[in-house]
Amino acid sequence: MNLDSPEEIGRADNRSMLQTCLNFPNQLEDAVKLTENLVFPEEVRLKDRTVHFEKPSRIVVAGMGGSAISGETLRGWLIGRTGIPVEVCMDYRLPSYVEGEGCLVVAVSYSGNTEETLSSFVDALRRGCMVVSVSSGGLLMNFSKRLGTPHIEVPRGLLPRLAFPYLFIPLVRTLQALEVDVDVSIEDELQDAVKTLKDIKQTLIPESPVDSNPSKQLALKLDGFIPAIYGFRWMKPVAERMKGQFNENSKIPCFCNYFPSLNHNEMAGWINADSSKLFKLIMLRDPQEEPKEITNRIELTRELLEQRLGGVIELWSRGRTRLARILSLIYIGDVASIYLAFLRGVDPYSLPSVAWVKSQMAKRLDTPKRLEEVVDALADE
Numbered sequence: 001m002n003l004d005s006p007e008e009i010g011r012a013d014n015r016s017m018l019q020t021c022l023n024f025p026n027q028l029e030d031a032v033k034l035t036e037n038l039v040f041p042e043e044v045r046l047k048d049r050t051v052h053f054e055k056p057s058r059i060v061v062a063g064m065g066g067s068a069i070s071g072e073t074l075r076g077w078l079i080g081r082t083g084i085p086v087e088v089c090m091d092y093r094l095p096s097y098v099e100g101e102g103c104l105v106v107a108v109s110y111s112g113n114t115e116e117t118l119s120s121f122v123d124a125l126r127r128g129c130m131v132v133s134v135s136s137g138g139l140l141m142n143f144s145k146r147l148g149t150p151h152i153e154v155p156r157g158l159l160p161r162l163a164f165p166y167l168f169i170p171l172v173r174t175l176q177a178l179e180v181d182v183d184v185s186i187e188d189e190l191q192d193a194v195k196t197l198k199d200i201k202q203t204l205i206p207e208s209p210v211d212s213n214p215s216k217q218l219a220l221k222l223d224g225f226i227p228a229i230y231g232f233r234w235m236k237p238v239a240e241r242m243k244g245q246f247n248e249n250s251k252i253p254c255f256c257n258y259f260p261s262l263n264h265n266e267m268a269g270w271i272n273a274d275s276s277k278l279f280k281l282i283m284l285r286d287p288q289e290e291p292k293e294i295t296n297r298i299e300l301t302r303e304l305l306e307q308r309l310g311g312v313i314e315l316w317s318r319g320r321t322r323l324a325r326i327l328s329l330i331y332i333g334d335v336a337s338i339y340l341a342f343l344r345g346v347d348p349y350s351l352p353s354v355a356w357v358k359s360q361m362a363k364r365l366d367t368p369k370r371l372e373e374v375v376d377a378l379a380d381e
Contacts, residue, residue: 001343003216006206012342015349017249020162021338022205024331025197031154031169032190038173040132040150046125046378053130053150055179056104061171062089062120063108065244066161067134070108070168072237073330077323079234081183092119099127106174107131108167110160112138115367122374125149134170136163139368143375159349161248164241164330189323196319197331204335214332218282218313219339225280225310226252230301232259232294234326235284235317242282242333249337249348259297270305281305281312286325 002008013019044051061071071088078086089095089105092115098105105124109117112135121140124131125147133144136156144151152173154166169190176186203213210216227246231239239256246254257266270276283298290298306312315332317325341348361367 001345003213003220003339003343004209009206009339009342013338015347017159017162017348018206018335018338018342020158021334022201024165024334025194025201027163027165028169028197028327029194031165032194034154035152035170035173038152038170038177040174040177041148044131044147044149046147048378049128051128051130052101053178054101056084056130057102058098058104059084059086059175059180060089060094060098060103060105060124061086061108062094062105062117062124063167064090064114064116066164066241067108067110067114067117067167069237069241069244070164070171071106072240073168073326074171076234076237077189077326078182082181084180089120090116092116092123094120094123094127098124098129101128101130103127103129104174104178105129105131106134106171107140108134108171109138109140110136110154110158110163110167112136112140112142113368114140115361115371118143118368118371122371122378125378126374132174134167136166139372143371146375146379161245162334164334184321189321192319192321193324193327196324196328200318200328200331204332214315215335216339218315218332218336219343221311221313222246222250222280222336222340223343226278227254227282228279228309229254229256229282229284230259230262230298231256231284233291234289234322235286235329238284238326238329238333241330242337245334245337246340248351248354249334250340250344251346251348252340252344259294259301263297263301267301267304270308276308277310280310283312283314284329285314285316287316288320288325289322 040053068088068090075086107117107121132150133140134152135141136154141151152170204215229239229242236258243254243256302312318328319325338348
């Protein structure tokens with residue numbers, strides 16, 4: 001595969017995954033507009049209680065995969081910017097301390113049929129939490145309509161991992177609708193993110209040559225290696241997102257970790273291992289907000305590991321605001337994962353192993369059917 005040949009790339013992109021991925025800035029702009037007038041009811045009446053919607057004291061995003069990353073991105077973006085804790089639940093049950101009207105639980109599933117998210121949605125209702133859902137349809141939307149709980153419907157027809165803006169922006173708008181105090185201008189951050197990603201797009205398209213295309217450069221550097229991605233604070237969700245995209249789209253193992261924690265353990269594992277040369281390290285950088293302590297740890301870690309691994313790559317974020325810088329690296333990594341799939345000659349679209357586990361779980365447990373019965377019992381009729 002010649003990444004400087006738009007024709008070859010076009011033939012490889014026979015399911016338009018690259019074109020959909022490149023459309024990230026337009027999705028972001030569309031999601032901002034679709035949700036700009038979001039409002040919630042003052043209360044939701046269930047069979048045994050009435051839940052009042054007000055400013056929360058705790059926010060929990062329930063989701064799996066790309067849906068969970070939307071919550072992790074929200075949490076990272078809000079570090080040091082709000083007094084309200086934001087958490088992400090990637091399980092069938094919420095933590096025991098999540099209970100009562102002060103807790104807001106946002107259940108996110110693009111398909112609306114993710115069984116772990118559906119279970120957390122029902123769990124939150126049982127505990128008397130404020131509950132909001134985000135999906136393109138499925139049982140999550142059906143359950144929400146049945147119960148009268150707020151549901152944010154997003155456009156259909158996308159792969160869940162290519163619908164990130166439609167899953168993330170509703171979380172931001174939910175903060176605004178419930179008047180959560182945030183120490184930055186949300187509208188300014190949203191507009192800067194849209195502008196920054198639109199500017200980046202022209203450098204990522206197939207017509208942009210390798211020497212000026214950061215996603216093509218990253219794909220070429222990673223071809224034949226296993227990526228290990230290092231982030232910090234608000235770059236933690238970027239590392240997690242990249243890991244997932246290289247797993248799902250490029251069909252390769254990939255790992256991530258975070259400063260400063262990795263300097264206390266993982267770093268030691270690279271030193272004398274023969275397998276270390278199989279890995280390339282990606283360090284995520286922030287030119288504006290990177291704490292001095294983290295900068296020094298990144299520099300020291302690079303000095304120690306550069307000759308012991310297959311290589312070290314530094315990826316610098318772009319944009320004036322923190323949100324733009326977070327999303328700029330997510331965008332570059334998403335596109336790189338598709339280019340890497342083309343280089344490897346694999347299909348970035350299908351996920352047979354993931355589909356197989358889902359089908360086997362449905363045969364063994366049929367969790368959605370059990371949850372439908374619970375929702376019927378909760379409904380106020």
